[in-house]
Amino acid sequence: MTVEEFEEFYASAVRRLTGQLYVMLGDLHEAQDVVQEAFVRGWSRRRQLAGDGNPEAWIRTVAWRLAVSRRRSRRRSEEAWRRHGEPPPVEGPGxxxxxxxxxxxxxxxxxxxxxxxxxxxxxxxxxxxxxxxxxxxxxxxxxxxxxxxxxxxxxxxxxxxxxxx
The missing domain is CATH 1.10.10.10 (Winged helix-like DNA-binding domain superfamily/Winged helix DNA-binding domain)
Incomplete structure (x- = not known):
């Protein structure tokens, strides 16, 4: 996939993929973030994506996996905070x-x-x-x-x- 082809693919698919991930995740900002990150990862694999036959499915899968990974990471962080208590309050700037x-x-x-x-x-x-x-x-x-x-x-x-x- 050439640079121009990837840009065309991005332009034609980013809204659709963001909408799909939004429905799957229930969080528009998270959907936007993971779709963008998936496209960034896809950029370096654009030649393989062209031969893959369905680059949109690859982007969607990567975005979903990123979202799942982020969710697990947040859950682990929340559990750690619960185990160790809330952090001490931080004063605002003087x-x-x-x-x-x-x-x-x-x-x-x-x-x-x-x-x-x-x-x-x-x-x-x-x-x-x-x-x-x-x-x-x-x-x-x-x-x-x-x-x-x-x-x-x-x-x-x-x-x-x-x-x-």
Whole structure:
């Protein structure tokens, strides 16, 4: 099956297969997920699917097996939680974290990632460059520009609280 043939097969079968799995599973989101995963797996086997004679049946079977596997995994997790008790409650983010995330959203995605890798993940400029594929000079530029933008968006932690605040 060529790339074009697989794309045509996908376009013609994805809605039908999703509908079929939805009826079988009773959960539309789960049906969408397992059908997509089955198509991803089918992509690497597209030559075998062409010779198989019924690629739609193969996708449907793989999607069903994925759903069954996920259901078993969820059941095992639920049983483990019941045996060991509920996890301790986790506090929500504090006001400082909320302000930081809001300020970071104002940066470009590359600056946001670079600043987070440096200040949150505690990576060096060289480590960030290796992870992102950016030169050290570009990493330094993103850090400098990100810091400059954040100065105006974040409150100064060393400033005194105004009276009555």
């Amino acid at each position: 006001p400082g974290t909320v302000a930081l995330v809001a300020a970071l959203r104002e940066l470009s995605p590359k600056q946001r990632r670079t600043v987070a890798l440096h200040y949150v993940c505690d990576l060096s400029v060289e480590q960030i460059g290796a992870e992102t594929g950016l030169s050290t000079g570009t990493v330094k530029t993103h850090l400098a520009r990100g810091r400059a933008a954040l100065v105006h968006r974040l409150p100064d932690p060393h400033a005194e609280e105004p009276p009555g605040a």
